[in-house]
Amino acid sequence: MDFTKAGIARKLQLEELECLRIEAYENARIHKEKTMTFHDHHICKKDFQEGDEVLLYNSRLRFLPGKLRSRWDGPFKVKEVKPYGVVELFHPQSGATFKVNGHRIKKYHSYKSPKELEVFLLEDAPRGGES
Template sequence: MDYERARAEQKLQLQELENIRLEAYKNSRLYKEKVTAVHDKNIKRREFQPGDLIFLYNSRMRLMPGKLRSRWDGLYRIERVEPYGVFHLSHPSSSELIKVNGIRLKLFHSEKMARNQELEIFLLEDPTTADD
């Protein structure tokens, strides 16, 4: 008789444990959905059109030291847009088209530059030493 009661109690404990596991699974799924919704809401959509001027991220600059060196190359012009974020770029000094993922692009805001009449350019060069 004692075994029957222990067996029944063990079955209840296993069912309770299964219910806790299912509830934890449901809570985890709800949490992931909420986090995904918040993440997707904060993503800025960047849409580029053919003819836009853009900067191209140079990933090799990470290997070179220098805080003030720009990691953005430019200006490139978007010639063609393909599905899934593939862009064909042309540089004014060459006739080749470069095929690039859209994640590596940043829009050049030429309208702002056109409004500013005066533009000051700073060239970052290595400092000259007394020996030069």
Template sequence: MWAIKKLNLDLDKAGENHFVQLNKLEELQNDTYDNAKIYKERTNAFHDKHIMKKSFEPGQKAWLFNSRLKFFLGKLRTKWEGPYKIIYVSPHGEVEIKSLKDEKTFKVNGQRLKPYIEGQAFQRDVEDALLVDPIYLDD
């Protein structure tokens, strides 16, 4: 006790100062949490604003994403098959499609489809190119 008196230290003021510092730290943590929440909301709103909504109707044509191709073939090969004709669209995103080639029908998730635009075509055939040595005129 004599050391406290000698240093002129007041325990009540020190405790009060410590309490104020803890309150400031808690306010800083709350502000940080609020700022992170605001940032996340704004980021989600920006992302959602740029998403294009897909809506399909019966009779429309669509491309089908073939997920099996992405594991086996080269990077320049297209992964979209089609076109397919849409027969039925459920409210939950399930789409029944029919192949125009062999008239088979099956159901797929609507996220695997994209609208077919007339005149748009993917070339599936690979052309062979003959590689020969260049002919020099000097020889």
């Protein structure tokens, strides 16, 4: 066995292994960028304005029974939006104000029923032989 040929073969194997490692690293970087872009694209921007109605996430509800109970309390009104994601809320019934993290609230979309409602009474039409 020739040691020089074995040495050259070993160096080629190491070179091939290094190329595979670099390719795997590049593929992982591309996958991470695509995943991050997809994630960032589907994030809803939470821009709250003064006077908006919001719901507050109740994190303590998980210890209480009733799995069908909603984890969102409210609606509350936004009194002031402060820096670093802090939002000051106002409870209309009690008049209390308190500060929460902006990640714990979401916009409240109230249902507005139509003011006018048309009613059509349907009558059976007379049949072919009956009058």
